Amino acid sequence: MPLLARRNLLYDKARFAVTLAGIVFAIVLVVIQLGLFIGFTVATSAVIDHSGADLWIAAKGVQYFEVAFPLSERKLYLALGTPGIVSADKLIVRFTAWRRPDGAETNVVVVGFNPATGAGGPWNLIAGSLRDLEIADTVVVDEFYRQGLGVRELGEQVEINNRRARVVGLTRGIRSFTTTPFVFTSFKNALNYTSTAEDQTMYVLARTGPGAAPEEVKARLRERLGDVDVFTRQEFSERTRHYWLFTTGAGIALLVAALVGLMVGCVVVAQTIYATTVDHLREFGTLKAIGASNSYVYSVIVQQAVWSAVAGYGLGMGAAFGVIRLSRGAGAAILVPWQLTAAIFGLTLLMCVTASLVSVHRVTRLDPAEVFRE
Amino acid sequence: MEAAVSIRGVHKTYDAGAVAVSALNGVDLDVRPGEGVMLMGPSGSGKTTLLSIMGCILRPTRGSVRIRGREITVLSERELPRIRLRHVGFVFQSFNLFRALTAEENVALPLELAGKAGREARVRARSLLDAVGLTKRAQARPGEMSGGEKQRVAIARALIGEPDIILADEPTAALDSVAGRGVLGVLRELSLAQGRAVVIVSHDNRASAFVDRVVYLEDGRIVGPEGT
Structure with missing residues (x-):
């Protein structure tokens, strides 16, 4: 990791905190919404899934x-x-x-x-x-x-x-x-x-x-x-899930909420990472002027985003599990399987790196001659 | 002796909408290793444009720019950063230090860009900070330093890569006269000792005491060189 990326991250602690807050907000929102969705999905068909029966026979x-x-x-x-x-x-x-x-x-x-x-x-x-x-x-x-x-x-x-x-x-x-x-x-x-x-x-x-x-x-x-319906366990499980989640609209509402959470989180993260880059635009111009290659400048920006993502993910998952713990007594089960935690990590990285790439575009267009302009 | 930088018939025209603005009109200039040259002239005379072209961060519209005999106008955009890193040191009016880095890290940065980070870079940075009189400020960040100190750090940074030419754009503009003289003295002394060519753009007549030659620019043309 370039020294500058590390130092930039830790130097402006208030800005870093704002960036992390944005990432944490996005992660908590997405984990809770998707966890609720998974929790509801599992709950709708839990008896079927645990039945041990290979086939379910029911009236048509x-x-x-x-x-x-x-x-x-x-x-x-x-x-x-x-x-x-x-x-x-x-x-x-x-x-x-x-x-x-x-x-x-x-x-x-x-x-x-x-x-x-x-x-x-x-x-x-x-x-x-x-x-x-x-x-x-x-x-x-x-x-x-x-x-x-x-x-x-x-x-x-x-x-x-x-x-x-x-x-x-x-x-x-x-x-x-x-x-x-x-x-x-x-x-x-x-x-x-x-x-x-x-x-x-x-x-x-x-x-x-x-x-x-x-x-x-x-x-x-x-x-x-x-005149009966016969389903495999998997089919009846999916049928029940589909009914509760999509026919009733409850699942759509949860998915939309998760999507909105993801979009809001992305916007917050993109905005803060973009603002961080813009704040350092003059420094990036200086870097280019004194001989840094574009790839070096990009690596500084992207690595700042990656480390923000890693730190934000750690804090965000901690906060999300805290919320889940607090909501144990509530009616809704929030399930976070390891696959979801892995997917959220990938999503966080993607979100932060994409946001940084938007700001990289701004740096790409930066004219090193800007450093001579006051 | 081969010139550190050699400019021949350089023109630079900017597009300003439908109108083309001519910033340089056939400039010829040679700066030898160890020589100090000051560019003077009114605002808009083309000083900064010429400095940018010598520093390989701006391409001339026409003409030849050679650094240590190598024609750089034919190089690709991808090759220019390496040329700047290897051959040119910059000192800016607003210092342009990295606020998150210590003085030592700021000075060592060009070596990190050249892939030479590590103990050797730190030792060399400390030695240059000693040379500019900032031995005890190695761990200070720009926000904790005076203007004069920051400009000395910038000079040390410009020198660490052992460039052939140092380009300084109004290096004393943000400093009081005492600090300004100190900075110019350090710049001249170290560049002479290391045989680096120095080109200074300044409005300050007093800076001429620290160079070998003053070159006057007006309307993108050299209108009068003057030895000192």
């Missing part, structure tokens, strides 16, 4: 996970008899009413699954076990919703759809995309909680055998089961 026309139409139980047996299927389970997903111990009511999404296989059930249990759900009238909820559901401790008695329910387990990190919490219970309990007929289900979750191609088995199921 299902748009997303939370709302499905009843299917005859017969479909389960037809699926089990289809070549390539080694196991299948029923799953109920339905909105219903939850009455807290203090009498207040709220909506929940009951997810009734087979505790013996765990297909479509909860994960990340921090208290209790899936076996506990084999007992009648037991449920598992996420610790995040405890307060909203009025669950003070394990064993708390509540009512779901006017039926008694006891909380026997807690999970961590299972949030729904909407504000309505998931309540996991056994399929048998869920029939009561959702007033579903005993011979009906909402989904059939099927596992294919080793060596069986899910796409081929899917085609066979369609043929055999007739």
Whole structure:
């Protein structure tokens, strides 16, 4: 790194601080918005993604996970008899009413699954076990919703759809995309909680055998089961995500916000880096006059931008994770996978170097003879 | 003896919209190694244009410019910075030091540009700061120095690359008379000792005491050389 680049950066601390503030602002904005987007994306299809099922069978026309139409139980047996299927389970997903111990009511999404296989059930249990759900009238909820559901401790008695329910387990990190919490219970309990007929289900979750191609088995199921929709896990996950993020417009709003954050950040960073270069224009003119090559002058400008990016990235990610930590108790999950942190680093570098290249253009046009003009 | 810089039939015309303004009209000038020349003349006479052409930062419209016998008007834009770095030292009216660098770093900068940064550059910079009387100001930044001190740093910077010619544009204009005389004295003394040619543009008649020759320019022409 040329000495001048290093010294310029550290000499005018106020300007460096303004540049860093611009970069940090951009990074925090983009990380939070994209983290929210990813968090929502993951939340919308989390149950599907953790189901362990290779194929999801639902009544025709299902748009997303939370709302499905009843299917005859017969479909389960037809699926089990289809070549390539080694196991299948029923799953109920339905909105219903939850009455807290203090009498207040709220909506929940009951997810009734087979505790013996765990297909479509909860994960990340921090208290209790899936076996506990084999007992009648037991449920598992996420610790995040405890307060909203009025669950003070394990064993708390509540009512779901006017039926008694006891909380026997807690999970961590299972949030729904909407504000309505998931309540996991056994399929048998869920029939009561959702007033579903005993011979009906909402989904059939099927596992294919080793060596069986899910796409081929899917085609066979369609043929055999007739008027149903069959999706691979990936397809149903994407369908649900697409519904929540794009059909409802929520995802577009988040993406637009992230894009606006990125644009605002870029403008702020470009403006400060450009201003820094312009502030040193006379010095760059002197450099050119005393014999610096254009590439040397550019390297000074670009390296200043690169180091600003590196420092701004460090501070920005620190600030972003601070905000994420503070927002843990809030309703929205902000997920920042390593791929996003790497992408943000690349984006920050790109943003700063591009901004510096805009100012390099100004220096390119600089006439060294300017140094003789007062 | 081969001239440090030799100007022959140099013309320079600027385009000012639809009108062409002639700044130099057939200037001939030779400056020998170790010689001090002062360019004088009214504003707009072409002094700074001539200085810029001698310093390879402006191309003449017509004519020949040779530095140590090498024709530089035929060189590409890409080659000129290297010629400036190798053959020319500049001293500017406003010092043009780098405010983020210490005096020592400012002086050593041309060596860094030439790819000779490091201990040797620092030693050489310190030795030149000693020579201009700033031994104890090596770590000071321009903002902490007086005008006279800054111009001495600029002189040390101009000399560090061992150029053939030093071009000084109004080096005393921003200084009081005592500091100005000190700066001119140092410039003359060191350039003589090292055999560097010096060309000074100045409005200050007192500067003529520090050069061998004064050249008068008027309307882009040399109207009278005068030995001192």
